[in-house]
Amino acid sequence: MAARLLGEQSVRFTRIIASESSKTIIEAEREVRRCAETLRLSAAASEELAGETLGSEDSMAGAGKIGWYSRKPVGIVAAITPFNDPLNLVAHKLGPALIGGNGVVLKPSTRTPLTGLALVQLLLEAGVPSGRIAAIVSGPGVSEALVTDPRVDLISFTGGPQTAERIAAAAGAKKIISEPGGNNATIVFADADAEATAKAIVAAAFGVAGQNCLSVQRVYAHTSLFEEVLEHVTAGTRALRTGPKLDRGTDVGPLISEAEAWRVEEWVEEAKAAGATVHAGGTRRNAYYEPTVLTDVPSECRVIRDEVFGPVVSILPFIEVRDAVFAANNTEFDLQAGVFTQSIDLAMAVAEKLHVGAVMINETSDVRIDSMPFGGFNKSGVGREGVRHAVREMIEPKNTIINLGESKARWQVLGGRPERTA
Secondary structure, three states: OHHHHHHHOHHHHHHHHHHHOOOOHHHHHHHHHHHHHHHHHHHHHHHHHOOEEOOHHHOHHHOOEEEEEEEEEOOEEEEEOOOOOOOHHHHHHHHHHHHOOOEEEEEOOOOOHHHHHHHHHHHHHOOOOHHHEEEOOOOOOHHHHHHHOOOOOEEEEEOOHHHHHHHHHHHOOOEEEEEOOOOEEEEEOOOOOHHHHHHHHHHHHHHHHHOOOOOEEEEEEEHHHHHHHHHHHHHHHHOOOEOOOOOOOOOEOOOOOHHHHHHHHHHHHHHHHOOOEEEEOOOEEOOEEOOEEEEOOOOOOHHHHOOOOOOEEEEEEEOOHHHHHHHHHOOOEEOEEEEEOOOHHHHHHHHHHOOOOEEEEOEOOOOOOOOOOEOOEEOOOEOOEOOHHHHHHOEEEEEEEEEOOHHHHHEEEEOOEEEEOO
């Protein structure tokens, strides 16, 4: 029902997203379609609520007993969401929480509150009981009060790593699902199609002005293909149009604030001072930062070491496979990675060595199938989202066991039918 209502109100939701977030009108339309899919997947995930019969015969403690477990809601879920996907990431928390039978309190980003509130309103229209869902937008100490409230049983958070650490410290023993970002690498091997790979890199590096946890931030290209990949990426980047979000001809909109554009500018200037070369972009205008391509970036620079969360991609050469894998893994944010090669043997070998939550073969890191288990290692997260997997995180098994007592001695159960004994 909610998915159908969202389809009927898609124009309204698209305008809200494009008006208050960084997304262009085309990116906003895409997010509305994805959100409808997430809501449909949430409804289908009710199958995860089924329990199972316990194998009591496998244990000495199970002698003379039969039992089963059912799945129960964890309780109240606090859903804390970011600005960059203000609709679909909210749906990824609210949908599984509600299907799991939980109550949920939404705390959307203060930069994009209207989108989250509109989705809560739509869910109520679709029939979600008003006592099961609430939203709180802003106010002094709201987030801290929410995560420390003893009535909250689980915290589902998407946002920055510093905030994730503060939540974990404040929450205490509460169950937490968190996704604090990524510093994603794409490896381009010598047998890849340079032009097609470059096209994918440009799309994945600069969508939502680079404010995407799955954005391609680092590209490692084999030396034999490095110049060709760089040429195509640079040309594709220069062809992008930066402009107003509501203009359908715009490819890259502004960052969420001018302060964020200043930060990206500072990081790029730091890289330039350390010897980096700018092949495209590298300039700021108010809250806009031109899509930027860098080479010769030292590994200690923040554009390599940390999550840029802006329209910047660095392209670096490698010779040996092990060097590319080591460089890709050399980060604290192990979310996703991309690998381009025509060799399935090489792709599978490299995928096994990459320490990330997902490896995309002949794709960049910027791929999320909304039904897959989504999350990473190290500072890229705790637990997994991705509708069914989030439902599993938000429910708990509850055992019911019956001691058959003396009746077990008097009766034997054979083939599902009781047989009287002498």
